Structures are given as structure tokens and as C-alpha cells.
Amino acid sequence: MIVQMENTTTSLIEKKLHALRDENGVVTLGRVLTLVILARAGHSEMAIEAANFASHEHPCRIIVHVAHSANETTRLDGQLRMGGDAGASEVIILHGYGELAEPTETLISALLLPDAPIVAWWPHDFPDSPGESSIGKIAHRRITDSARADDPFESLRQLSQQYRPGDTDLAWTRITSWRIQLAAVFDQIGSVPVREVIVEGAERSPSVVLMGVWLANALDCEAKFITQSERSGMDRVTLVTDEGPIELHRPGSTVGVLRQPGQPDQQIAMPVRDLNVCLAEELRRLDPDEVYGDVITKALQSARLEEAVEDAMDGEVSS
Numbered sequence: 001m002i003v004q005m006e007n008t009t010t011s012l013i014e015k016k017l018h019a020l021r022d023e024n025g026v027v028t029l030g031r032v033l034t035l036v037i038l039a040r041a042g043h044s045e046m047a048i049e050a051a052n053f054a055s056h057e058h059p060c061r062i063i064v065h066v067a068h069s070a071n072e073t074t075r076l077d078g079q080l081r082m083g084g085d086a087g088a089s090e091v092i093i094l095h096g097y098g099e100l101a102e103p104t105e106t107l108i109s110a111l112l113l114p115d116a117p118i119v120a121w122w123p124h125d126f127p128d129s130p131g132e133s134s135i136g137k138i139a140h141r142r143i144t145d146s147a148r149a150d151d152p153f154e155s156l157r158q159l160s161q162q163y164r165p166g167d168t169d170l171a172w173t174r175i176t177s178w179r180i181q182l183a184a185v186f187d188q189i190g191s192v193p194v195r196e197v198i199v200e201g202a203e204r205s206p207s208v209v210l211m212g213v214w215l216a217n218a219l220d221c222e223a224k225f226i227t228q229s230e231r232s233g234m235d236r237v238t239l240v241t242d243e244g245p246i247e248l249h250r251p252g253s254t255v256g257v258l259r260q261p262g263q264p265d266q267q268i269a270m271p272v273r274d275l276n277v278c279l280a281e282e283l284r285r286l287d288p289d290e291v292y293g294d295v296i297t298k299a300l301q302s303a304r305l306e307e308a309v310e311d312a313m314d315g316e317v318s319s
Contacts, residue, residue, distance in 0.1 A: 005078040053276035055089035074098030131164030165288040201234035217299035
């Protein structure tokens, strides 16, 4: 069911939501959180699709604020999606114009689920300090996506400088399967020292930088980045040891190959993680991601890694 409401208010939207539940017997029990999506005009449907997918695992109320031009006459248009049009959730879409183009706590407060955690998600660009924004201050978790920002590496720098506990970035979530496999490798090699880590992938991928600084910081070694414009995402990580290189390579989009000295190649299921899967993972936890916090702040700003990180983020990388 989809209901359009033009030139309306959040109070009227909330009343309409209650009326629709009464008329159609929609059950709202079990909603575990409110997901607030802060999108740009013309870029909201992909985010809504991912949120609907995630809502099957995490039943929630989804509030989408779509920012239109601040120069237009101030008004709020609403759309309600319930039942089959909203996955396992209920979706409230707010199109804000003029003064309402800026999402604020005051604007959405009437629509928040009572006593439920709030997760804020910026699918593209985000405020200078997400944790200090009006919505960010009331959110338990704040999800950004530096890879989809207009300037991915500048966004990564910005997140590093403005980090607050509860922040996370989907550029980090996309490499979860890589981190799991490489952590298992750490356990296997034991005390064998790693001299250098080499991370390869796309030219403008913040995931490549996050992987390199995480590994270099965890293994207390140097980091090197190799990127090319024709590559997609991250496709190879090499740990350089005295006993030979350990390499995890994903040549396609589904299977990775682990190569270790003196051992046969091992094939590992490592499908590329799409937006749906990444968002669902982030909604599983409402506590701060301490590992990400250390990587985005201490590791990314480490003096020992500063030159390699600056070269990677400025595009001066080996090829």
C-alpha cells in the first residue's frame, strides 16, 4: 500500500499512519529500531530497497528524508508505504523543500518509535561531523558511506577527524569477509613476522586504504597500496613474510584464492558484498564498533603510516 500526502506535516503523517493500521490491521509489534535515511533528491530508492531488505532481519520503522532545493517554497510532501510495498517494515518518506530541506530532530521526532534505538544512515554525502548533526546527536549508530561520497578520500579524512563512538562506514563493512579470512591467517602463521602488507584494488576505493591501515597497525608493519582505475573494489592482499608471501586474491566476484608458502592453493567463498548485505550487517549491532574506531582514528592518523596513507588518498600510488 502506498499513500501520497502533499503539503503536509509530520503530525498529520503520524495520524494517517495510525488510521491505516486500524483500517488494515497492520501489526507493528516487534519493531526493533527506527532507521532514519538522509538522502539526496533522486538518490533515495536504492537506499529504500536496501533498508527493506534489511528489515526482514531487523523489523523497523524506516523514515526517509529526501532533501530538495533549499531555494524553493517551504513545504513537506509525504509518502507512506506499508505491507508488500515496505518489506517487513513501514516506510515514511519525507520530501523536504525550502527550510525543510535540512533534516532535523524537530522535523522527525513525532515519527520516531518510542523507546527504540535510532540508526541514522547517510547513503551519499554526509555532514562535516555526523555525530554533531541534529539527527546524529539522537542516533545510537551513524552509518556513512565514504565510497559513495563525491570525494571518497576527503570524506575518509573528514570521518577520521570527526569520529564519535557509534560511527561506522560501509567502506569498512564491505571488507568484512576479507578481514575474517585474514584474521584466520594470522592465527595460522603464529609468530612469523610480517614485514609489509600490499593491498591492491580500485583507484578511488576507501576500502583499500582502510584494509591497509588495519593490517599495518595490527601487524606492526609497513603498508603499500597498488591501485588502478580499471579495477573494481579490492581484489588482492599480500602479506610479505621471511618465509614467503601469503596472498589472498579474489579475481572475480565470488571466489577468493588463498596462497601460502608450502601449501596448496585454497579456494574460499568470498562473494562481493552488496549494499543490502552491508546494511543488514550494520543493523545487527547497536554498540560502537571499537575496531573501526581505532582504524579510522589511531591507525589512519599514525605517523608511521602517514606517508603511505597520504600517497594512497592523494592518488600517488604504485601501479
